[in-house]
Amino acid sequence: MEQKTGTWTEKKGLAQMLKGGVIMDVVTPEHARIAEDAGACAVMALERVPADIRANGGVARMSDPELILKIMDSVSIPVMAKCRIGHFVEAQILEAIGVDYIDESEVLTPADETNHILKHNFKVPFVCGCRNLGEALRRVGEGAAMIRTKGEAGTGDVVEAVRHARTVLGDIRHLTTMADEELMRYSKEIGAPYELVKETKELGRMPVVNFAAGGVATPADAALMMQLGVDGVFVGSGIFKSGDPARRAAAIVKAVTHYRDASILAEVSKNLGEPMVGRNVSQMPEAEKIAGRGW
Amino acid sequence: MKIGVLALQGDFAEHIAMLKRLKVDTIEVRLPEHLRSLDGLIIPGGESTTIGKLAVAYNLMEPLKLFGQRHAIWGTCAGAIFISKDIGRDQPLLGLMDIKVQRNAFGRQIDSFETDLDIPELKQATGTKEDYHAVFIRAPIIESVSGDAKVLASVADGRIVAAQQGHLLATSFHPELTGDTRFHEYFLSLAD
Numbered sequence: 001m002e003q004k005t006g007t008w009t010e011k012k013g014l015a016q017m018l019k020g021g022v023i024m025d026v027v028t029p030e031h032a033r034i035a036e037d038a039g040a041c042a043v044m045a046l047e048r049v050p051a052d053i054r055a056n057g058g059v060a061r062m063s064d065p066e067l068i069l070k071i072m073d074s075v076s077i078p079v080m081a082k083c084r085i086g087h088f089v090e091a092q093i094l095e096a097i098g099v100d101y102i103d104e105s106e107v108l109t110p111a112d113e114t115n116h117i118l119k120h121n122f123k124v125p126f127v128c129g130c131r132n133l134g135e136a137l138r139r140v141g142e143g144a145a146m147i148r149t150k151g152e153a154g155t156g157d158v159v160e161a162v163r164h165a166r167t168v169l170g171d172i173r174h175l176t177t178m179a180d181e182e183l184m185r186y187s188k189e190i191g192a193p194y195e196l197v198k199e200t201k202e203l204g205r206m207p208v209v210n211f212a213a214g215g216v217a218t219p220a221d222a223a224l225m226m227q228l229g230v231d232g233v234f235v236g237s238g239i240f241k242s243g244d245p246a247r248r249a250a251a252i253v254k255a256v257t258h259y260r261d262a263s264i265l266a267e268v269s270k271n272l273g274e275p276m277v278g279r280n281v282s283q284m285p286e287a288e289k290i291a292g293r294g295w
Numbered sequence: 296m297k298i299g300v301l302a303l304q305g306d307f308a309e310h311i312a313m314l315k316r317l318k319v320d321t322i323e324v325r326l327p328e329h330l331r332s333l334d335g336l337i338i339p340g341g342e343s344t345t346i347g348k349l350a351v352a353y354n355l356m357e358p359l360k361l362f363g364q365r366h367a368i369w370g371t372c373a374g375a376i377f378i379s380k381d382i383g384r385d386q387p388l389l390g391l392m393d394i395k396v397q398r399n400a401f402g403r404q405i406d407s408f409e410t411d412l413d414i415p416e417l418k419q420a421t422g423t424k425e426d427y428h429a430v431f432i433r434a435p436i437i438e439s440v441s442g443d444a445k446v447l448a449s450v451a452d453g454r455i456v457a458a459q460q461g462h463l464l465a466t467s468f469h470p471e472l473t474g475d476t477r478f479h480e481y482f483l484s485l486a487d
Contacts, residue, residue, distance in 0.1 A: 003451075006405070009409060010404075010430065013472050014432050016472065017305055017340045017341050019305060019306055019341070020304040039304075041341065077344060078342075078403075099404075124405055254352065257304060257349055258353075
């Protein structure tokens with residue numbers, strides 16, 4: 001009986017196991033254990049959460065593999081790690097140390113301003129950010145087995161996450177009403193592979209799992225994204241930049257499971273302590289926004 | 296017949312889609328009252344730690360144990376972990392099946408694999424001859440079965456990946472990620 005590894009089914013499949021769950025940014029093994037204890041379905045291992053990457057400035061790169069390995073040793077749930085857009089050698093390194101998923105992320109400083117990584121070349125699966133259906137399907141075309149809407153990371157302001165989720169899901173609703181002969185023109189218009197546009201129309205949804213990210217800070221934010229129609233939620237700075245990370249993390253996990261039950265949402269929203277301070281995206285200079293990274 | 300799918304976290308929608316193909320009524324189970332009037336329950340793939348914590352938080356542990364004493368339950372991957380008696384570490388378990396399970400037994404995601412399995416009971420029950428194409432994702436293995444539990448399937452090196460104990464079923468792989476409905480049909484025959 002032959003065994004096949006690194007198949008498209010395997011890559012997509014792990015993301016399917018994460019559905020209905022919360023993936024949390026962690027910067028130490030202690031954080032990772034807090035996240036796992038709170039019920040995170042996976043963690044993103046990195047040196048600095050996005051809010052600190054913003055504050056620090058400079059070039060943001062892949063984290064130290066030693067740190068990622070320590071986090072992998074400290075929890076039993078899947079561990080993801082970020083590489084720069086287009087930096088396929090950082091991705092090779094992350095694959096070599098055995099991370100479960102790679103996020104080719106706009107949160108780090110892009111290494112290539114024209115091309116993304118050809119993710120089909122890897123056995124490890126990738127997740128990529130998007131702001132609309134065209135961007136999402138270009139990433140899937142390159143081999144991303146999971147998509148997340150970008151939002152505006154490190155702000156604690158959910159407005160961009162909502163904008164991107166509404167755009168992607170609205171694009172899909174629009175696509176499902178099109179006649180088949182209109183799909184080629186639409187593919188051209190949004191810059192997406194025709195076959196994936198066709199598949200998305202047939203499925204009535206993104207052909208891979210689609211999470212929300214970038215600005216989720218409260219249980220209500222997380223449930224809002226779920227009600228808009230995403231499959232799960234990434235929370236970056238929102239947990240460990242808040243007053244009581246363990247409590248907030250557990251509350252967001254519950255909110256994603258019971259996202260339609262307002263009385264449970266009310267219950268889990270109580271007494272969470274200070275949320276992360278946050279930054280209004282609408283008052284932020286264009287140059288500081290990172291969602292525009294990615295092509 | 297009405298089958299519930301535990302919808303705390305994981306790929307419950309994939310199981311529901313398979314059941315719909317078989318024209319079965321389904322319901323998503325998130326709270327104890329959702330277990331009423333069900334003929335069987337599927338516990339999907341996902342993260343067993345997450346599913347366990349949410350089951351504890353929403354008082355599902357005892358109702359699920361009682362349900363499993365009378366009705367069919369099938370756990371896939373994380374679900375197989377959750378219905379087992381022993382996994383050699385501390386996390387919430389239903390303890391319904393006399394199986395010992397080891398989490399992430401094949402390694403990390405990079406080691407996840409697909410393979411064909413020869414499952415005589417499945418072939419016989421569905422009147423088919425083809426091997427079953429199984430998808431393993433950071434999969435557990437069933438280290439051992441005891442009591443009334445029996446082995447249904449093993450991979451080439453002999454490690455156990457599916458077991459049955461009366462109306463309880465555990466698979467370390469994911470039939471819901473394939474187009475093959477035979478395992479779901481087999482489970483429905485236990486729930487009937």
